[in-house]
Amino acid sequence: MTQQTAGRAVPIVPFMKLLDAEGTKAVFTGSRCKKCGEVYIGTRAICINCYGDQLEETTLSTTGQLFTYTIIYQSAPWVKVPYIAAVVKLPEGPVVTATLTDCIPDPALLKAGMPLQMVTEKVRKDAEGNDVIAYRFKPVR
Amino acid sequence: MREVAVIGVGMTKFGRFPESTVHDLGREAIVDALKDAGMDIKQVQAIYAGSQYQPYQLGQFLLKQVGMTMIPAVNVVNACATGSTAVREAYIAVASGMFDVALAVGCEQMGKMGLLGVGAQSAETSTEGILGTTLMPGIFAELGVRHMNQYGTKREHFAKIAVKNHKYSVHNPRSQYRKAYTLEEVMNARMVCWPNSLYMCCPTGDGAAVVILCSLEKARQFTGKPVLVANSTMTTPSFTQESLGWVEVATMTRKAADMAYEAAGIGPEDLDVVELHDCFATAELLHYENLHLCEWGEGGRMIDEGRTEIDGDIPVNMSGGLLSKGHPIGATGVAQICELTWQLRGQAPTRERQVPGAKVGLGHVQGGFEVCTVHILKV
Numbered sequence: 001m002t003q004q005t006a007g008r009a010v011p012i013v014p015f016m017k018l019l020d021a022e023g024t025k026a027v028f029t030g031s032r033c034k035k036c037g038e039v040y041i042g043t044r045a046i047c048i049n050c051y052g053d054q055l056e057e058t059t060l061s062t063t064g065q066l067f068t069y070t071i072i073y074q075s076a077p078w079v080k081v082p083y084i085a086a087v088v089k090l091p092e093g094p095v096v097t098a099t100l101t102d103c104i105p106d107p108a109l110l111k112a113g114m115p116l117q118m119v120t121e122k123v124r125k126d127a128e129g130n131d132v133i134a135y136r137f138k139p140v141r
Numbered sequence: 142m143r144e145v146a147v148i149g150v151g152m153t154k155f156g157r158f159p160e161s162t163v164h165d166l167g168r169e170a171i172v173d174a175l176k177d178a179g180m181d182i183k184q185v186q187a188i189y190a191g192s193q194y195q196p197y198q199l200g201q202f203l204l205k206q207v208g209m210t211m212i213p214a215v216n217v218v219n220a221c222a223t224g225s226t227a228v229r230e231a232y233i234a235v236a237s238g239m240f241d242v243a244l245a246v247g248c249e250q251m252g253k254m255g256l257l258g259v260g261a262q263s264a265e266t267s268t269e270g271i272l273g274t275t276l277m278p279g280i281f282a283e284l285g286v287r288h289m290n291q292y293g294t295k296r297e298h299f300a301k302i303a304v305k306n307h308k309y310s311v312h313n314p315r316s317q318y319r320k321a322y323t324l325e326e327v328m329n330a331r332m333v334c335w336p337n338s339l340y341m342c343c344p345t346g347d348g349a350a351v352v353i354l355c356s357l358e359k360a361r362q363f364t365g366k367p368v369l370v371a372n373s374t375m376t377t378p379s380f381t382q383e384s385l386g387w388v389e390v391a392t393m394t395r396k397a398a399d400m401a402y403e404a405a406g407i408g409p410e411d412l413d414v415v416e417l418h419d420c421f422a423t424a425e426l427l428h429y430e431n432l433h434l435c436e437w438g439e440g441g442r443m444i445d446e447g448r449t450e451i452d453g454d455i456p457v458n459m460s461g462g463l464l465s466k467g468h469p470i471g472a473t474g475v476a477q478i479c480e481l482t483w484q485l486r487g488q489a490p491t492r493e494r495q496v497p498g499a500k501v502g503l504g505h506v507q508g509g510f511e512v513c514t515v516h517i518l519k520v
Contacts, residue, residue, distance in 0.1 A: 012271065048385070075274070078270075093382050095383055
């Protein structure tokens with residue numbers, strides 16, 4: 001067993017895999033159905049497309065396209081507004097929700113289909129003192 | 142399966158009633174419905190009780206308030222479709238022949254925080270604002286923006302829906318809000334989530350509604366005007382990539398509508414009045430298309446042409462809808478059946494919102510992004 005030391009970087013969701021100790025680089029992990037080839041974000045036991053139960057882990061792209069978005073002006077008390085809440089379509093098919101960064105919250109500047117790149121960001125410490133690493137998407141310019 | 146009729150409906154005013162318990166609200170609606178049906182609680186053979194936040198032994202506690210012992214009470218939780226699920230369970234129980242008379246009640250005491258109020262999220266564990274949004278105002282806004290990008294729908298189209306629903310609620314004494322707004326007022330109101338401003342979002346609130354169902358053969362013992370439940374359908378989502386990573390509601394809504402139309406032997410063109418799940422202004426426009434009231438991408442034109450106004454070919458949300466009448470989650474789906482029953486009996490309190498000669502009505506509820514129910518009523 002490896003000793004878990006306080007202050008290490010941990011991903012905010014299980015389908016995010018950190019590539020270095022500080023979490024400056026990360027990829028999305030997914031599952032590919034061995035029978036029909038359908039790809040899912042994260043781990044799945046059963047393929048929804050063909051009901052096959054043999055799925056293998058796969059790595060998904062860190063680029064995607066803006067599928068849709070909203071600009072949020074009112075949220076939970078701890079959330080800083082306004083911010084752009086987006087849905088990002090990955091080239092392999094799955095979609096993920098994300099907050100856009102490096103981007104002005106103005107509907108005139110946001111276009112469906114615009115290319116986006118995933119970046120990581122330390123967002124908080126968890127109860128064990130680890131750095132929680134989240135992903136964001138920024139426009140590719 | 143036997144034919145099933147609505148023989149009694151009852152409803153509290155929707156609003157904020159911090160001094161009432163959820164059981165007080167449910168009792169008030171039950172008494173109202175029994176009076177409407179001209180019956181005694183002793184004639185009720187089963188109760189289906191829905192509340193999203195306080196479902197614990199709800200049906201049993203309500204019976205404790207109104208009397209009647211030893212009958213089965215089933216408690217239902219199904220997000221915003223909690224009430225319509227209770228109605229559907231009562232419908233199935235009567236249609237199957239197990240009971241002649243069943244009562245469905247939905248009640249809710251939400252407080253002001255909605256889904257945030259139940260402590261499901263906190264600053265320490267939440268991904269809200271970090272990984273986009275998981276809250277209803279945000280997701281329904283994203284759905285609206287998707288429609289704008291796909292079909293060129295404008296923010297004004299959504300705003301006009303809010304103007305419409307607030308306008309009719311002025312004539313509904315049970316509505317939480319009863320104030321009409323101009324298009325400018327809706328457009329310029331405080332933005333919640335682009336493109337929905339404050340008046341384009343339903344409120345949280347408290348309230349209760351009750352529907353009493355009876356086999357059609359026995360219904361005439363209680364009422365000269367039974368309203369037939371022509372069909373009840375329920376679906377779960379498509380579980381496509383969109384649905385798994387975000388939401389996808391068009392497929393399940395269209396499927397539920399298709400099944401309901403087919404089973405009832407009617408088409409959308411036969412509908413006289415619709416109560417649909419307008420939790421946000423963007424949702425109502427999308428559901429025009431999902432319920433086949435118009436073609437894909439035609440939702441904006443539908444509101445522009447006034448087709449869903451009282452003098453249009455398919456009036457929608459004459460009660461004020463969730464946007465203005467309110468959305469105490471567990472009560473909502475039951476309250477829709479109450480409104481449709483009043484419409485089909487010609488009993489909507491004022492002519493400003495009574496669709497003249499309405500014979501066929503449809504009620505549609507979406508629960509979270511995971512369940513859709515459709516009920517068709519007719520006389």
